[in-house]
Amino acid sequence: MDGFAFMPPSLETSVENSRSVNSRGYAVPKVAPAPDVNQAVVPPRKASDGQEGHCCSRCDEEQEDAHYGEVCYSLLSYADDAESELQSISENFSAADPEDLPLLKHSLSEMLDQMSHCVRINDEFLKMLVLSDCDAKQFWQVPPDHQVQERNSVKVRTVLRQFVRDWADEGAKEREVQYGCLLDALERHVPKTGGQNSKKPRVLTPGSGLSRLPFECARRGYAAQGNEFSYHMLQGCKWVLNETEAERSHTIFPFVLNLENRRDALDHVRPVVIPDVCPSKILCPPGVEPNPEDFSMCAGEFVSVYEEQIEEWDAVLTCFFLDTAKNVFLYIRTIADIIRPGGLWANIGPLLYHYAEQPGQISIELSWEEVKPEIAKYFDFKEEDFREALYTTNPKGMYRTRYNCIYFAAIRNDVEAEGESNPVFE
Numbered sequence: 001m002d003g004f005a006f007m008p009p010s011l012e013t014s015v016e017n018s019r020s021v022n023s024r025g026y027a028v029p030k031v032a033p034a035p036d037v038n039q040a041v042v043p044p045r046k047a048s049d050g051q052e053g054h055c056c057s058r059c060d061e062e063q064e065d066a067h068y069g070e071v072c073y074s075l076l077s078y079a080d081d082a083e084s085e086l087q088s089i090s091e092n093f094s095a096a097d098p099e100d101l102p103l104l105k106h107s108l109s110e111m112l113d114q115m116s117h118c119v120r121i122n123d124e125f126l127k128m129l130v131l132s133d134c135d136a137k138q139f140w141q142v143p144p145d146h147q148v149q150e151r152n153s154v155k156v157r158t159v160l161r162q163f164v165r166d167w168a169d170e171g172a173k174e175r176e177v178q179y180g181c182l183l184d185a186l187e188r189h190v191p192k193t194g195g196q197n198s199k200k201p202r203v204l205t206p207g208s209g210l211s212r213l214p215f216e217c218a219r220r221g222y223a224a225q226g227n228e229f230s231y232h233m234l235q236g237c238k239w240v241l242n243e244t245e246a247e248r249s250h251t252i253f254p255f256v257l258n259l260e261n262r263r264d265a266l267d268h269v270r271p272v273v274i275p276d277v278c279p280s281k282i283l284c285p286p287g288v289e290p291n292p293e294d295f296s297m298c299a300g301e302f303v304s305v306y307e308e309q310i311e312e313w314d315a316v317l318t319c320f321f322l323d324t325a326k327n328v329f330l331y332i333r334t335i336a337d338i339i340r341p342g343g344l345w346a347n348i349g350p351l352l353y354h355y356a357e358q359p360g361q362i363s364i365e366l367s368w369e370e371v372k373p374e375i376a377k378y379f380d381f382k383e384e385d386f387r388e389a390l391y392t393t394n395p396k397g398m399y400r401t402r403y404n405c406i407y408f409a410a411i412r413n414d415v416e417a418e419g420e421s422n423p424v425f426e
């Protein structure tokens with residue numbers, strides 16, 4: 001998969017404006033190059049020359065397909081994963097003293113019935129993400145002997161939580177704090193009429209998860225592109241952007257398997273209604289012809305996809321993305337390369353470093369004091385402060401991680417990005 005243009009549900013994905021269509025038939029938006037998605041969808045390569053385990057592009061494509069299949073199968077198999085979790089919950093509760101069980105607000109069987117019901121609804125939703133997508137047709141049937149890897153089951157549950165953050169009323173507060181400051185900086189520093197060739201200014205949001213941030217940029221009149229390398233997220237994006245026809249059309253139960261840190265006995269079976277807004281209704285109201293350049297998602301590893309798009313972007317917005325780098329210098333140089341002089345980089349996020357403590361993974365973990373001077377070589381800081389932020393937090397839960405995020409808005413100077421950085425995903 002390379003990318004897909006946002007299209008309203010009633011229309012076919014446009015290939016007319018695309019540069020290429022890959023084996024699964026997704027149109028690559030004109031604004032995006034054909035990205036090297038192989039790096040995004042196969043496990044990171046070990047060899048520094050990047051060739052280990054790959055003999056030709058056909059093998060790469062086979063590996064990519066295999067990985068995409070794994071992702072689809074994991075979405076289709078949520079019920080199995082959840083049922084085994086319910087089984088162990090049942091076993092754990094059965095270990096309680098029979099005299100204590102009546103203290104439960106609802107009997108164990110009642111509670112398990114409720115949870116099974118919610119799991120069934122989640123399962124239908126997650127299946128729909130795959131089954132509504134004809135491009136995933138070859139993976140609609142899970143092979144009988146297929147075993148879903150645990151890391152993929154975890155990502156399936158993450159998709160449900162990410163829907164709360166990006167597309168539910170309950171995520172509004174997180175979005176307001178985090179996307180809000182980036183969007184405000186965009187409107188302050190990048191006037192809508194000031195784009196190259198008098199077109200809409202072009203805004204890129206790398207690592208855009210379920211695509212709410214690029215959608216909000218497009219909604220405000222910018223030509224926005226989201227970039228994401230997780231097929232789990234991309235499958236969610238495709239549905240919410242291309243398939244939804246009305247707001248509040250679906251209900252999910254993102255917390256159903258989380259019994260810890262509940263305040264009230266029924267908190268885990270709390271329904272969440274999505275989407276809070278219908279992207280196609282907002283971006284393509286009746287009579288408006290969609291323009292793939294106004295909004296698109298591009299699949300692939302950020303550096304591989306964009307490193308040659310020198311000075312092509314008026315703004316880059318990064319939210320909880322900078323620390324996904326194994327080598328943050330490479331991200332900084334790439335962002336410096338792709339933003340035109342005078343363009344904006346606005347960022348909010350922690351320095352948690354996603355690859356920290358992952359066995360066998362390189363992770364260069366620098367402090368903000370060390371990262372900032374590298375950014376300051378190429379950007380003039382206009383705004384900088386620390387802001388508290390939550391991330392996919394259950395608003396009703398008794399536990400939350402509060403990040404003290406670095407927020408900045410910085411303008412690209414005319415110093416050419418220099419130096420070499422080791423690749424992030426090789």
Ligand SMILES: C[S@@+](CC[C@H](N)C(=O)[O-])C[C@H]1O[C@@H](n2cnc3c(N)ncnc32)[C@H](O)[C@@H]1O
Nearest residue numbers: 207208209228229230233300301302319320324
């Ligand atoms: C912590 S999440 C943040 C998602 C979104 N920006 C938000 O604030 O909700 C980081 C996202 O970046 C994606 N990502 C990580 N490294 C990436 C890379 N090198 N290229 C593209 N996407 C990447 C992950 O798949 C994940 O969806």
